[in-house]
Amino acid sequence: MTKNDENDEIIKVAQLSVEDALKELNTSQSGLTIDEVHTLQQKYGKNIFAKAKQEPLWKKFLANFTNLMAILLWVAGIIAFCADLVQLGIAIWAVNIINGIFSFWQEFQADKATEALANMLPSYTRVIRNGKEEKILAKDLVPGDIVKLEEGDDIPADIRVIAATTAQADQSSLTGEVNPVHKGAHAVEDVKKKNHADLNNMIFSGTNMMKGNITGVVVKTGMNTDFGRIAELTQNVAQQKSPLEKELDTLTKQISILAISIGIIFFLIATFFVHYPLVKGFVFALGMIVAFIPEGLEPTVTLSLAGAVQRMAKKHALIKRLSSVETLGSTSVICSDKTGTLTKNEMTVKELWTLEKSYHVSGEGYAVRGHIKEGPKHVFAKDNDTLKEVLLGGFFADNARIQAPDKKHVRYQILGDPTEACLEVVARKGKVDVEAELKNTPRVKELPFDSSRKMMTVIQSSDGTHRFNTYTKGAPNCVVDKCTSYLEHGEIKPITQEIKDKIMRANDGYAKDGLRVLAVAGRNLDQKMMNNLDSATIETVEENLTFLGLTVMMDPPRAEVYKAARECRKAGIKVTMVTGDYGLTAKSIARQIGLTDPDKPLTVITGDALKTMPDDELRHYLEGEVVFARMAPEQKYRVVSMYEKMGNIVAATGDGVNDAPALKKANIGIAMGGTGTDVAKEAADMILTDDNFASIVGAIKEGRGVYSNIRKFLIYILNSNMPEAVPSVLFLLSGGAIPLALTVMEILFIDLGTDMIPALGLGREDPEKGIMDRPPRSPKDHLINKHVLAKAFLWYGLIASIIATAAFFGANFYRGHIFPNLPVVGWDYRQATTVTLAAIIFCQIAAVLNIRYSRQSMFNRHFFKNSMIFIGIIMEIVLLLCISYVPVFQSFFGTEPLNAHDWIMLVCIPIPLILIDELRKWILRKNYKK
Ligand code: ATP
Numbered sequence: 064m065t066k067n068d069e070n071d072e073i074i075k076v077a078q079l080s081v082e083d084a085l086k087e088l089n090t091s092q093s094g095l096t097i098d099e100v101h102t103l104q105q106k107y108g109k110n111i112f113a114k115a116k117q118e119p120l121w122k123k124f125l126a127n128f129t130n131l132m133a134i135l136l137w138v139a140g141i142i143a144f145c146a147d148l149v150q151l152g153i154a155i156w157a158v159n160i161i162n163g164i165f166s167f168w169q170e171f172q173a174d175k176a177t178e179a180l181a182n183m184l185p186s187y188t189r190v191i192r193n194g195k196e197e198k199i200l201a202k203d204l205v206p207g208d209i210v211k212l213e214e215g216d217d218i219p220a221d222i223r224v225i226a227a228t229t230a231q232a233d234q235s236s237l238t239g240e241v242n243p244v245h246k247g248a249h250a251v252e253d254v255k256k257k258n259h260a261d262l263n264n265m266i267f268s269g270t271n272m273m274k275g276n277i278t279g280v281v282v283k284t285g286m287n288t289d290f291g292r293i294a295e296l297t298q299n300v301a302q303q304k305s306p307l308e309k310e311l312d313t314l315t316k317q318i319s320i321l322a323i324s325i326g327i328i329f330f331l332i333a334t335f336f337v338h339y340p341l342v343k344g345f346v347f348a349l350g351m352i353v354a355f356i357p358e359g360l361e362p363t364v365t366l367s368l369a370g371a372v373q374r375m376a377k378k379h380a381l382i383k384r385l386s387s388v389e390t391l392g393s394t395s396v397i398c399s400d401k402t403g404t405l406t407k408n409e410m411t412v413k414e415l416w417t418l419e420k421s422y423h424v425s426g427e428g429y430a431v432r433g434h435i436k437e438g439p440k441h442v443f444a445k446d447n448d449t450l451k452e453v454l455l456g457g458f459f460a461d462n463a464r465i466q467a468p469d470k471k472h473v474r475y476q477i478l479g480d481p482t483e484a485c486l487e488v489v490a491r492k493g494k495v496d497v498e499a500e501l502k503n504t505p506r507v508k509e510l511p512f513d514s515s516r517k518m519m520t521v522i523q524s525s526d527g528t529h530r531f532n533t534y535t536k537g538a539p540n541c542v543v544d545k546c547t548s549y550l551e552h553g554e555i556k557p558i559t560q561e562i563k564d565k566i567m568r569a570n571d572g573y574a575k576d577g578l579r580v581l582a583v584a585g586r587n588l589d590q591k592m593m594n595n596l597d598s599a600t601i602e603t604v605e606e607n608l609t610f611l612g613l614t615v616m617m618d619p620p621r622a623e624v625y626k627a628a629r630e631c632r633k634a635g636i637k638v639t640m641v642t643g644d645y646g647l648t649a650k651s652i653a654r655q656i657g658l659t660d661p662d663k664p665l666t667v668i669t670g671d672a673l674k675t676m677p678d679d680e681l682r683h684y685l686e687g688e689v690v691f692a693r694m695a696p697e698q699k700y701r702v703v704s705m706y707e708k709m710g711n712i713v714a715a716t717g718d719g720v721n722d723a724p725a726l727k728k729a730n731i732g733i734a735m736g737g738t739g740t741d742v743a744k745e746a747a748d749m750i751l752t753d754d755n756f757a758s759i760v761g762a763i764k765e766g767r768g769v770y771s772n773i774r775k776f777l778i779y780i781l782n783s784n785m786p787e788a789v790p791s792v793l794f795l796l797s798g799g800a801i802p803l804a805l806t807v808m809e810i811l812f813i814d815l816g817t818d819m820i821p822a823l824g825l826g827r828e829d830p831e832k833g834i835m836d837r838p839p840r841s842p843k844d845h846l847i848n849k850h851v852l853a854k855a856f857l858w859y860g861l862i863a864s865i866i867a868t869a870a871f872f873g874a875n876f877y878r879g880h881i882f883p884n885l886p887v888v889g890w891d892y893r894q895a896t897t898v899t900l901a902a903i904i905f906c907q908i909a910a911v912l913n914i915r916y917s918r919q920s921m922f923n924r925h926f927f928k929n930s931m932i933f934i935g936i937i938m939e940i941v942l943l944l945c946i947s948y949v950p951v952f953q954s955f956f957g958t959e960p961l962n963a964h965d966w967i968m969l970v971c972i973p974i975p976l977i978l979i980d981e982l983r984k985w986i987l988r989k990n991y992k993k
Contacts, residue, residue: 073221073289076282077251077262081225088280090207092225093194100192103205110204110220110284112291123170127163132319132356136162139349146342150955154808155353158815165819166361173369173385186741188212188219189478191278196464198478208281213462214511215720215740216272221288222279224248224264228509230275232266233742237290243273259289271742273720275511307368307389307773310846311361322355329791337799346807351791353811355784364773367826371769379753380762381736387748390730391714391766394636395839396706397759398699398715398729401642401649402482402579403738404756405656406618410485413578414615416569417449418551418562424489429465429475431491444493448553453612454493455500456534456583457486460521462509480738482581485616486536504529508596510604514643514719515695517541520604522588522596531585532593535608538645538693539570542582542608549610550585558610570613574647577655579616584608620656623757628658630760635838639689639706641699641715646692659688670694673701681705696721703729712842714759716751718743733759760835768830770840775914776825777847778855782910783813785860786867786903793868802887804871808956809900817904817942821911821935828929832919859913862979863906866972870902871895877964894959897947901961901969904943908936909973913980918987921977 076084085091095103127133136159143152186201191209201219204210210222218232224246231243238260251262259265266272266279269290285291330348333339339347368385375382382388402408415422415435422442426433434441435450444451463479465487466472477484490497504523512519518537525532530550535542543563548555570580586608592599631638638658642649646667652658659665666684670693673681685705691698696719703725706713715729718739723746726732734747735754744750751758790804874895875885886892911932912921927933946952947961961969 073259074254076223077265078254080250081248084223085280088207094191094209095207096193100205107205107284109202111202113286124167127166133159148346151346154811169366173365176369176373204281204284206281210279212272212277214272214274215742217741218266218268218270220268220281221283222266223282224277224279226278228276230277231273232270233273234260234270236269237267311364315360319356322352326352332795363826367769367772370827371765375762375765378761379751379758381750383748387731388766388769391763392770393712393840393842394714394763396711396713397638398641398703399638399756400716401640401644401652403754404716405624406620408481410481410616410618412485412489412614413617415453417612418549419449429477429484429488431488433492435493444495449550452585453583454490454495456585456611457536457614458490458497459523460519460534460536461486508599510601531587533586533588535584536581539580539582542584545605546584546608546610555609571647573615574645575651577648577651579618579648581614583611585611621755624656627757627760628656630835634835641691641694641702643694649690649692653690663688667692670698673698699725700728764830764835767834772826772828774851776822778851779822779825779914780818781855782859783907785856786863789864800883802885804899806896806957813903817939820938824929824931824935827931831916859910866906867899867902871899874898890959893957897958898965901943904939905969905972909976918984920981
């Protein structure tokens with residue numbers, strides 16, 4: 064952290080009083096004017112950090128030609144040249160170059176995709192400009208702007224605090240100090256001895272608000288901030304490889320070792336047992352090795368992951384790390400919040416309840432249209448003293464604001480928390496003169512809301528017209544606990560247990576219908592405390608309250624959630640609601656949306672019960688259907704850990720500062736893009752831009768899809784190794800009597816020519832129908848398992864081998880050559896190998912279509928959707944035409960033209976292959992529903 068010097072502006076404003084600091088920055092409490100903002104934007108530019116220097120493109124390009132695999136291929140080429148096998152040498156080098164360019168291109172695409180994602184979640188901040196509060200992009204801030212920050216916000220610039228309530232900032236990104244630091248508005252004395260971070264009236268860009276609220280004036284922006292100066296150092300953190308990429312790394316190495324070993328064994332057998340000429344034996348082995356090493360596997364996988372990430376982003380799920388895509392695919396438990404994720408978080412007060420009466424409220428949303436009614440009669444604040452207090456209390460203890468429709472918005476908008484905004488709406492419906500109230504009795508202090516104590520309190524200045532100067536609102540059980548009296552018919556009476564029970568019965572009645580209830584209470588703080596507001600703390604103020612009434616809100620479930628919940632159950636994914644809301648409300652909503660199995664009993668565990676619950680008991684409940692209610696965010700961590708200990712892959716949602724540990728702990732932490740705090744977003748692996756539970760399920764589906772695509776892709780490239788290897792095996796086993804049905808050059812042509820684009824196409828398939836009808840993949844399951852190997856080698860590979868071998872013998876037979884008198888050189892031999900090559904290519908055409916769907920029939924309405932598959936098939940045929948008819952290719956690859964008979968046979972090959980595989984899938988679908 065920077066030590067101060069004489070001209071240091073931060074130090075200068077830190078020692079000034081609030082008024083002088085504002086003057087110094089040419090601004091005022093009501094903020095800058097729009098003209099001033101424009102001028103300052105010209106002067107200071109955007110509030111952003113310059114991008115760190117990236118590794119130059121040429122270095123990234125070259126890296127693709129200098130990795131282990133590439134070096135192996137360079138050396139192989141050199142050996143071929145030395146052995147006077149110029150064509151083979153050229154082919155191997157060409158393979159290496161094409162592969163390098165291809166890998167670079169894929170890497171580049173994947174980088175571009177991830178970069179685009181970073182720009183998709185702009186950060187906003189609340190400012191006061193021209194005396195009006197508005198939400199702007201943080202990058203448009205200028206020095207002199209007045210900023211309002213609350214718990215969980217990223218601090219967008221270096222800011223001098225001008226007002227603060229119980230504010231604490233986490234400055235660990237600047238100082239390494241993990242404990243949050245208190246911040247206040249008083250001028251700092253003795254600044255000379257202090258580091259910037261020690262100035263407790265300054266907050267800094269790149270750090271976060273952990274608690275409380277702050278209003279402050281921007282001193283420095285962008286690269287002029289302290290963080291800006293060190294930003295370049297922190298930006299170059301290398302991206303870690305995902306488990307899948309690591310697995311692929313190992314897999315590539317293992318297959319390469321296997322290929323080299325097989326090559327050596329074949330070389331030895333060919334030279335010493337079959338007495339094949341040394342040079343030929345060597346070429347043979349080299350070709351096998353090059354063909355079997357799965358070059359390009361990793362970049363293709365990276366690109367298909369990046370493709371999935373882009374698709375997910377379009378469906379409102381932003382993934383921060385590619386590795387999360389695969390983890391998502393094996394998610395078996397989702398711990399989800401209720402408010403805003405399962406429900407719309409569009410609150411409307413539907414009922415008001417006091418110990419005298421209850422009222423119905425008409426109208427929906429944030430438009431001030433509707434009435435408070437007692438039976439058919441419209442009622443207003445002035446008609447009933449207690450009702451007036453409930454409306455006033457709710458409105459005062461409200462930090463949100465509603466905004467009438469304007470040029471940009473056709474509907475009423477809200478700034479802030481919907482739970483609070485709806486209280487302004489209902490106050491206006493009751494004709495409370497909210498503007499006059501705020502002007503006459505402005506707020507002097509706030510004890511902000513936090514999800515652990517589940518309430519908040521405001522202290523208003525007094526003009527002598529109100530019964531109370533302090534209002535508390537919050538979860539009914541928590542507020543009622545703090546009440547010692549209640550208001551009825553204009554009288555404050557001591558509260559009894561009976562009255563408390565009556566309130567909680569009313570609360571339960573509403574909660575059973577899935578409604579959200581907030582209690583409002585009041586208190587009159589004495590003059591002594593009003594004169595010394597520092598002594599007004601949660602402990603001293605939130606006691607001896609007078610209960611006023613209940614506000615009952617409707618927060619309808621999101622329409623898409625019903626289907627998503629059903630989909631989860633079918634997919635073997637358990638959804639557990641972990642909410643701060645009341646048990647009965649939570650249970651009712653869970654049942655309404657079908658979140659849990661309707662045939663099983665649903666247990667509600669409250670945060671209080673969880674505190675004393677031993678692990679064994681918790682484990683027992685987690686095995687059944689359970690909802691967690693009135694939870695403190697810290698407790699979510701325990702639920703997530705326990706699920707993980709039970710062997711699950713857990714996705715957990717959260718939005719507050721205190722959710723961050725649970726988000727980090729979960730295999731997939733999910734933050735809300737709309738309502739989530741910046742701290743939660745930083746801790747998460749995935750951000751939902753629409754805050755919607757259904758988007759999580761969509762992302763899981765994509766995750767499963769990608770994994771299955773990579774497997775399909777692997778099956779495709781591995782299966783052709785079988786018909787490529789069989790000729791060599793036959794050649795060796797027959798002691799050379801069956802000549803090689805496929806030359807090394809032809810093997811290279813398939814693996815690194817015709818197979819490339821169809822394989823890429825498989826990596827881009829949409830998730831298959833029925834992919835969410837299976838239980839989640841076990842995290843222990845490897846990419847290549849026995850099913851994959853069996854499918855690749857013993858099914859598709861074996862069939863292709865039989866067909867290719869038959870094609871070789873058939874072509875020879877057609878020219879009058881019968882085993883054991885098969886030609887080993889000459890036109891007939893070359894033609895027979897060309898037919899074998901073509902037969903394998905046609906088997907691969909059938910294979911790509913078959914492998915596209917593992918269970919579903921290929922004849923479905925999405926048949927033509929993936930154009931890459933068809934481009935791949937067309938390219939296969941074009942390349943085959945080139946190699947068999949274009950003289951340059953013929954002499955390079957040692958091929959000859961195919962004739963009409965050959966073509967008839969070739970075109971027929973895919974038909975039985977497709978039919979057999981369709982039959983297999985049909986049997987599979989019939990017999991194995993899961
Ligand atoms: P979820 O955890 O599913 O998002 P939630 O909003 O109910 O639901 P919290 O934000 O932890 O969870 O709130 C806990 C409880 O505190 C709420 O059920 C409500 O009773 C009360 N509450 C929520 N917001 C406020 C607020 N702004 N002021 C006062 N009380 C609040």
